[in-house]
Amino acid sequence: MSRVDLEHVSKRYAAVAALHDVSLSFRDGEFFGLLGPSGSGKTTLLRAIAGFVEPDEGSISFDGRRVENVPVHKRQIGMVFQNYALFPNLTVAANIAFGLSVRRVTGAEAGRQVSEMLELVRLTGLNERKPRELSGGQQQRVALARALVTRPKVLLLDEPLGALDRRLRQEMQVELKDIQRETGVTTIFVTHDQEEALTLSDRIAIIDQGRLMQMGQPREIYERPATIFAAQFLGDANIFTGKRENDVLILPGGERIHAPGTAATVVVRPEKMRVFAASRAVPDEASNRIEGHITQAVYSGASVTYHIRVAWRVDRPLLVFAQNLKGEVLTPETSVTVAWSPEHTVPVET
């Protein structure tokens, strides 16, 4: 279990900066998510930690010791690749034992550790199978067991659940978290799925175009995104731009909303807003209000998503998530007031 520190790490490929001045610290034992769109550089970052990519600038340290010049096979890491990279000619047991055999642990001792691992990933009994005989989910677990058996300092996961279907993904997410908690190994995983990042990570870093956009606990980043990019990448967001007058933002339709800070652009999360039909009274604390009418009401059982058209907002509708408290759904064409309280108005940089 190690602390991993990256300081001012940069990497270029030809004229493109894959990583630009990235500084991050991964705490010992935490489950850290690197989140970003395709091509953002998150995989490059992971591979730099692994040792497959040599940074042009900056330093990478494990527990304070710099490792840029340490070759991959000496870094004591464990890695699960996107396509699992199981050795096709070896059995499940031999795959898992590979890291042990390289460290000269063989025979009964190796067998014992392999069985332990198989139990941890809940694949006991599959020792003699070959990778091609396993399902996607099973292969993934073997890859995990193989990476963990050597008690690595850092566990690196490259989009580990990408190839699995939805149900399996959700199951594996829970299992991964359990296994990580049990073993306590510092885990860094890469994903483009924001929901996955939110549910699994102790902390998240959002990476875009090689740069670190924002880092923090999931709740922090979700409730207080620093940029429009972070706001839109991690969940849905309603974005408002207007003219500032101290702590009031004047929107194009004339609405005055209370918005802390000084930014001219703010973001409000859909679940923080509430929808009131014309006849209903709007509570006082929800003092930011906008008028509009419903264009779509998407009923998904536990909640209803309203798309609301506001006169001056031509590009996109307002999104409001309403918990299905009473089993009532407002119909399209209904005029409504959308209201939320000022503390949920988040200023962002553009």
Place this chain on the structure above:
Amino acid sequence: MARHITSVLARLYLALILVFLYLPIVIMMTMAFNTSPLYEFPFEFNLIWFKALISNERLLLSSLNSLMIALANTLVATVLGTMAALGLNRYEFRARPLLELLLLPPITIPWLIIGVSMLIFFYWTGIGRGLHSILLGHVALSLPYVIIVVGTRLKTYGPTLEEAAATLGAKPSQAFWRVTFPVLAPSIMAAALFAFAVSFDQFVISYFLAPPGVSTLPVEIYTSIRKGFTPEINAISTLIILVSMGIMLVVARYYRFGGER
């Protein structure tokens, strides 16, 4: 109804193609077992031409030459070719497309031209003609095939297998022998058999590089044909064709052509 007719026609067409492809070979083989020295019917089964082969010293000697060269060629081309395939496919580097392009000339330029240029060059530099020159030539022809066959398999698996081994603590040499090599083994085998067949069947290059008195089997067959038909040629040709087809059947088992799987 129409679909049925097209289906029948289609099968018929394929059958005709196959007949065209195999007809001369079958006729030649038939003649090899025929008593008549003038390739005339009626057909009378006889093994005399095969027996005559045993006492035909020139044919025997040239067969031995062919075999030795083919074996040496297989060894050299497979080793050198596999190494090159590894070097080309493990990493991405800028010169790679160029190097891959350079594999094309030996297989696309007509053998006549390659043979002629080798003859000129070897004479000029004193290497001269001989079995050693023939070997030099055969390896040059086999190398691109080996590199492509092994390289394709490497491309399929990509460098991730070796990377995974590295993350598990394996030194590069360990990673190669314990992970890459076993995965490559079938295609290395196929490439080796390929190289053997390329060398054993090779005529044009051997023809130009063979000095008087020394030859390989195909060259020997050719000179016999030019001089006039001898029925023993039928016999040895039958044997050769069975051998090369047999080798190719084995290769097909290891390595599928036609892009399937």
Place this chain on the structure above:
Amino acid sequence: MGGAAVRQYRGIIALTAPAYLWLALTVFLPLSAMVYFSFLTQAPIGGRAAEWTPAHYIAFFTKEVYWRNAWRSFELGIYVTSLCLLFAYPAALILAKHVKGRWREALFLLVILPFWSNALVRTFSWTMVLRGDVGLLFTYWAIVIGLIHAYLPYAILTCYISLQSIDDTLIEAARSLGASPVQAFLRLTLPLSTPGIVAGVILIFVPVIGSFMEPRILGGKNAIMLGPLIENQFTAVFNWPLGAALSFIILAIVLLILLAASPFLRRQLQ
């Protein structure tokens, strides 16, 4: 460049150098030597002096006999290539689209097998068929037949690979949009399979114009083509520089064809 990158480059060089050095020594250097040779008056071997001259090339472009040879080689190439593809394409189509399962693999193997067997022996086997009563031996058409037989499997192979990579759902989509089978073929299948056809054209035309074994064995005195002519220079007439010049001309044509079609070839190789 960091330490790891340098290590990588050294590794690549160590692995690829032997093979490529061998190719340099046996293919690239000799080809250059041949080009150089073609500009000499006589072979500078055995102490003879040689001077630089373009005479051989001039002779090629001016003497009628050489033109005739070149033209016949070219003509042969066109006949063989077009006939090969004409017969091969339907076969490839049938194999790729009409035959399924184990039959397909087995038939495909049967078709390819002769191609990978000894070419000399196969050519020789045609003499068995064409001699005597059939009376075609030692004619121009014997050469054509022999060459078609040699390269037909190759043409089937390239067309098959190309056809097989066409997704069946594309054809289904076309049919669902109202196209008849013939229309779907002409407007979808045929255009999509052109890389295979082009590859086939190149990979047949080039060896055919440079062939000498089949013309000699099957054509006898009728083998008035560049291939046998070049071979003559080295085995009978001993005018090596002329042979080198003629060879270079073929080489130049080959390289031009390859260059012209390199986008297609690159796709096929992948």
